[in-house]
Amino acid sequence: MAVDSPPRNALAGWRQVPVQELVLPVVIVALLVAGAIIKPDVFPTSDNLLNVLTQASITGIIAIGMTFVIATGGIDLSVGSVLAAASIAGGLVFENGTWIFILAAVGFAVLLGAINGLAITWGRVVPFIATLAMLTIARGLALWMSDKTPISLTELSILQRVGSGRVLGVPVPALVFLAVTVAGWVLLNRTTFGRHTIAVGGNRSAARIAGIRSNRVIFAVYVLTGLCVGISATLLSGRLASASPVVGNLVELDAIAAVVIGGTALAGGKATVTGTFFGVITFALIFNLLNLLNMPAEIQGIVKGVLILAAVALQRRD
Amino acid sequence: MRLPRRLVVMVALAALTLTACTNEVSDGGGEGATGGTSAPQAEGVTGRPVKVGFSAPGADHGWLKAITDNARKSADELGVDLILSEGTNDTAGQVSQVETLISQKPDVLVILPQEGGALTPIALKAMQAGIPVVNVDREFSTPAAYRTLIGGDNYGIGEAAANFIANELNCQGNVVEIQGVAGISVTEQRSKGFTDGIKRCNGGIKIVASQPADFLPDKGLQVMETMLQGHQDIDAVYTHDDDMAMGAVQAIRNANRQDEMFVTGAGGSKDAMNLIAEGDLYRATFLYNPSMSASAVSLAKLIAERKGLSELVEPEVPSRVELPATTVTKDNVASVQNLGY
Numbered sequence: 262m263a264v265d266s267p268p269r270n271a272l273a274g275w276r277q278v279p280v281q282e283l284v285l286p287v288v289i290v291a292l293l294v295a296g297a298i299i300k301p302d303v304f305p306t307s308d309n310l311l312n313v314l315t316q317a318s319i320t321g322i323i324a325i326g327m328t329f330v331i332a333t334g335g336i337d338l339s340v341g342s343v344l345a346a347a348s349i350a351g352g353l354v355f356e357n358g359t360w361i362f363i364l365a366a367v368g369f370a371v372l373l374g375a376i377n378g379l380a381i382t383w384g385r386v387v388p389f390i391a392t393l394a395m396l397t398i399a400r401g402l403a404l405w406m407s408d409k410t411p412i413s414l415t416e417l418s419i420l421q422r423v424g425s426g427r428v429l430g431v432p433v434p435a436l437v438f439l440a441v442t443v444a445g446w447v448l449l450n451r452t453t454f455g456r457h458t459i460a461v462g463g464n465r466s467a468a469r470i471a472g473i474r475s476n477r478v479i480f481a482v483y484v485l486t487g488l489c490v491g492i493s494a495t496l497l498s499g500r501l502a503s504a505s506p507v508v509g510n511l512v513e514l515d516a517i518a519a520v521v522i523g524g525t526a527l528a529g530g531k532a533t534v535t536g537t538f539f540g541v542i543t544f545a546l547i548f549n550l551l552n553l554l555n556m557p558a559e560i561q562g563i564v565k566g567v568l569i570l571a572a573v574a575l576q577r578r579d
Numbered sequence: 580m581r582l583p584r585r586l587v588v589m590v591a592l593a594a595l596t597l598t599a600c601t602n603e604v605s606d607g608g609g610e611g612a613t614g615g616t617s618a619p620q621a622e623g624v625t626g627r628p629v630k631v632g633f634s635a636p637g638a639d640h641g642w643l644k645a646i647t648d649n650a651r652k653s654a655d656e657l658g659v660d661l662i663l664s665e666g667t668n669d670t671a672g673q674v675s676q677v678e679t680l681i682s683q684k685p686d687v688l689v690i691l692p693q694e695g696g697a698l699t700p701i702a703l704k705a706m707q708a709g710i711p712v713v714n715v716d717r718e719f720s721t722p723a724a725y726r727t728l729i730g731g732d733n734y735g736i737g738e739a740a741a742n743f744i745a746n747e748l749n750c751q752g753n754v755v756e757i758q759g760v761a762g763i764s765v766t767e768q769r770s771k772g773f774t775d776g777i778k779r780c781n782g783g784i785k786i787v788a789s790q791p792a793d794f795l796p797d798k799g800l801q802v803m804e805t806m807l808q809g810h811q812d813i814d815a816v817y818t819h820d821d822d823m824a825m826g827a828v829q830a831i832r833n834a835n836r837q838d839e840m841f842v843t844g845a846g847g848s849k850d851a852m853n854l855i856a857e858g859d860l861y862r863a864t865f866l867y868n869p870s871m872s873a874s875a876v877s878l879a880k881l882i883a884e885r886k887g888l889s890e891l892v893e894p895e896v897p898s899r900v901e902l903p904a905t906t907v908t909k910d911n912v913a914s915v916q917n918l919g920y
Contacts, residue, residue, distance in 0.1 A: 300809070309808040316801055409644040411796065411822065413850065425833035501800055502829050505822075508797040552802065553809040558761040558791045 284575050285523065285539035288568070292546045300553050309549070311432055317545035318438035319344075319493045321538070324516040325445040326489030328537045329482040331520050332449070333462040334529025335381065335388035337483065339395035340490050340516055343373045344509035345403035347494035352412035352504030359419040366498070367491030373399055374487020378480035396513070403506035411505040414498060424499020434496045441489065446534040458482060462529025518565075519544055522572035543568070629883040630660045631876060632680035634673060635691040635715070637666035641822050641848055645869035645920030646691060646715070653873035659880050670697045677701045681710060687726075687879035691715040691872065699724045711882050715875045717764075726882055728899045729875050731867035733765050735904035736819075736845045737772020739865045741784075743843060743906055744815045747862065750780035752814030755806045756789040757799055757827055759819040766791065769819045769845065787813070792823050799826030807834045816842040821851035821864055828860060847907060849919035855912045866905040869920050874900070 296304035303309055323340050330337045351366030373395060380391040414420060426433050449455035460468040461475045468475055498504050521527060522543065523536030544565065551561045631654065638644040647666065654661035662683055664676045670693045678701065680688060688705050692698035695717040702712045702724035711726035719725055744754060756773065759766040770789070777784040788806050792798035799818065806813070807830060816831070818824035821844035831837050837860045844851045844864040854861035878896050881887065887894045907915055 303809050306808075312804055312808050316804060319797075409638060410641065411825070411850070425829075497797060500829065500833065501796055501826055502832075503796065503825060505796045507795055507822075510793070510795060510798075548801075549805055549808075552788075552790060552805040555788045555790065555809075 284572055285536065285543055288543055288572070289539060289546065292543070292550060296546070296550050296553075300550075303553060304550065309553075311430075311435060313542070313545045313549045314435040314438065315432040316549070317541045318434035319497050320512055320515045320519065320544075321438045321541040322441045322489050322493045322496075323486070323512060324519040324537050324541050325441050325534060326482075326486030327516045327520050328445065328523070328525050328532050328534055329449065329458055330388070330486050331462075331517070331525050331527060332458050332529055332532035333479050333482055334465075335462075335479065335482065336392060336517065336527075337377065337486050338389065338392040338513050339373065339377060339399055340486065341509035341512035342396045342399035342403065343370050343487065343490045344494050344497065344512055345506050346370075346373065346399040346406070347491050348498045348504040348508060349403045349407045349412065349506055351494065351498060352414065353406060355412065355414055355417055355504070359417050359423070362414075362417060362420055362498070363495050366494045367488065370491030370494060371484055371487040374484045374490070375480070377487070378483035381483065382476040382480050400506075407504070407506040409506060411503045413503050415502050417499075417502075420495070420499045421502050422499070424496050424501070434500065437492065437496060441492065442534060442538045445537075449532060449534050454478070454481070459530060459532060462526075462532070464530070515544065518569050522569055540572075543572075628658060628660045629687070629880050630662065630683075630685045631879045631883075632677075632683065632685035632688045632710075633661055633663045633690075633872075633876070634676050634680060634688070635666050635872070636673065636693045637668040641920055642820075642846055642867075642869055646872040648920075649869055649873040650689065650876050653876040657877060657880055659876060661876065668693060670694050673698060674701050677705070681705050681708065685710060686883040687711050687713060689713045689715060689872070689875045689879050692717050692719065696720045711879075713875045713879045713882070715872055722898070726898070727878050727896050729871050729878060729902070730900075731871065731902050732904045733768035733867070734772040736865040736867060737769045737774070738776040739772075739904045739906050740817050740843050740845070740863070741773045741776020743863050743865075743908075744817060745777055745780050745784055747841070748784060748814050750783040752783075753785050753787045753810065753812055754815045754817055755803075755810065755813055756786055757802055757806075757816065757818040757823060758789060758791040759794045759823070761791040761793075766819060773817055792818075792826070794820045794823050796822055796826035799823035800830045801826075803827035803830035804834070807831065807836060813840045815840055818842060818844050820844065821846040821848035824861070825850060828854070831860065845904075847915065847919055849916075852907065852912050852916050852919045855907060855909055856916070858909050863906055863908045866902070866907060866915065866918070868902065868918050870918050871902055 327337055327340065347366040347370035350369035351362040354365045355362050377392055377395050380386045381388050423433055428436060449458065457473045457478045460471065460473055461478045465475055497508060519540035520537050523533055523540035525532040525536060547564055547568065548561065551564065633650050635646055636643055638647045651661060651663060662680060662685060664680060667673055667676065673693050677690060688710055690698060690702060690712060699719040699721060702719050705712050706724060712724060714725035714728045716730045718728060718730065758770055787810055790802045792802045803826065816827055818827055824842055824844040828842055831840065841862040842860055843862060845867055847864055847866045847868050851861060851864045855864060881896050887896060
């Protein structure tokens with residue numbers, strides 16, 4: 262620590278990566294190998310693996326936004342309900358075509374995210390409570406706006422192509438997920454906003470002394486998560502060819518679990534988008550594999566829980 | 580702070596009075612309109628309109644919403660004074676709701692319990708206090724807790740689906756099952772009825788995969804997607820619920836495998852019936868009809884009036900009414916489409 266030269270610095274940065282982020286790649290490789298052995302005819306096919314990536318995309322895109330929220334030491338429990346509310350907001354104006362649908366869905370999710378952000382910064386409500394309130398508000402809105410009835414979107418052929426079409430053989434939701442992951446990585450690691458996000462989560466008073474406007478950063482991460490939820494809502498509605506007020510149940514917990522096993526600290530101040538990506542993929546692989554093996558739901562629950570414990574415990578070793 | 584709060588209360592009171600007025604007006608109108616054909620304003624033994632208390636879980640999805648809507652509509656048509664408490668998905672909450680209903684001294688209570696067992700004591704209390712209880716759908720743990728039970732036939736849904744699929748496939752083929760919420764009696768009975776039902780094929784019909792998707796369309800989509808990956812040869816998809824089946828249908832269409840298999844649902848939603856009328860992919864559903872709450876209100880009225888079902892010889896309402904899991908296919912969908920929810 263005493264001798265601090267630039268190469269040393271780069272090395273120190275590199276040294277942190279394997280410890281934090283190699284646990285999950287190992288788990289993922291192990292799952293891939295296990296799958297290839299147990300279900301050689303089905304599991305290792307490109308079709309199935311693309312299917313895993315597609316299924317991961319809805320929760321995955323949300324989890325990327327959640328990474329920023331958790332990096333500030335916050336939490337967003339409302340994402341699953343907002344996902345439903347955004348789908349319905351789009352569904353209410355679907356007659357005007359796919360682009361208006363997307364505008365309404367994304368716009369509504371961003372609006373609800375902004376309300377979360379305002380409640381937390383301006384209203385000084387702790388994130389857990391503010392977003393818990395939004396969880397029930399958004400679900401209520403989704404049910405009320407839709408009169409508790411799903412809205413069929415079979416007329417929106419472009420939206421369905423967005424949800425279930427392929428570009429160069431890769432499903433569109435998977436492509437969007439990859440793009441959001443890359444954008445999230447750049448935003449966190451290569452921009453001032455990313456640095457400020459980590460700084461606010463690490464030590465708020467130090468961040469203030471350093472001249473960072475914490476409230477602006479915090480407001481922005483909830484808006485960003487809203488944006489991610491809006492994108493997910495668009496993809497999900499396209500895949501389902503309908504907007505349903507009951508979708509997104511417990512998505513918030515899946516997203517938080519993926520972020521946490523990825524290595525982002527719940528207390529804030531430390532975040533990794535790559536880790537979140539691996540976390541999401543891990544859960545999707547487990548769901549896929551256990552489902553292919555026709556394992557009962559209770560076993561899936563146990564495996565998921567054990568994995569969360571093991572991954573987080575292993576990462577605490579450093 | 581004090582003034583606005585008072586204002587809110589006043590506005591709320593004004594709104595209440597207004598609703599009460601409109602109700603009276605529409606009741607009166609109904610009387611005039613239907614006139615001689617049937618007495619729209621039901622009269623209990625006391626000579627005033629029959630008062631029915633109604634409690635059901637929160638109407639957060641299609642089927643339960645239809646349950647509440649149908650009860651309300653039926654009460655309007657029959658001229659029954661329905662006290663409807665807004666649903667909650669919390670068992671303890673429903674118990675206190677029923678307590679509140681009892682304190683309003685209804686002639687009859689209609690209860691669709693969140694959990695049959697947990698609502699049994701309060702239903703017993705009502706019965707002992709002389710308020711007959713009509714139990715809808717989920718059964719109380721003792722018959723002493725209800726005057727009449729009206730419900731669908733979950734085991735029958737599985738059985739009817741097995742029959743339908745066995746016939747369509749000539750007892751030969753692969754079936755995947757998409758279940759409701761794991762570990763609840765509805766799911767278990769719908770599953771058991773199906774497994775028992777396909778036994779007559781002596782193993783000709785195989786359930787190659789069986790996974791829960793919690794009655795939710797997005798989970799139905801995911802589960803079906805993975806099943807499509809895992810099984811190259813699927814002949815039929817047996818789902819426990821119409822809403823959830825919509826997700827499965829979309830997964831099959833997205834994978835472009837709609838020619839290989841067909842789907843059956845359960846419940847009788849409007850969307851499902853429309854697809855059945857279109858033909859091909861969605862081939863059948865089995866009624867578990869939310870119209871049962873409308874019938875429950877009718878039964879409640881008859882009980883209050885000490886009448887029986889007019890077509891039966893017996894002068895009182897039967898103690899159990901089980902509705903058949905009618906198979907709805909392209910052939911008969913037109914005749915039941917009006918029941919769709």
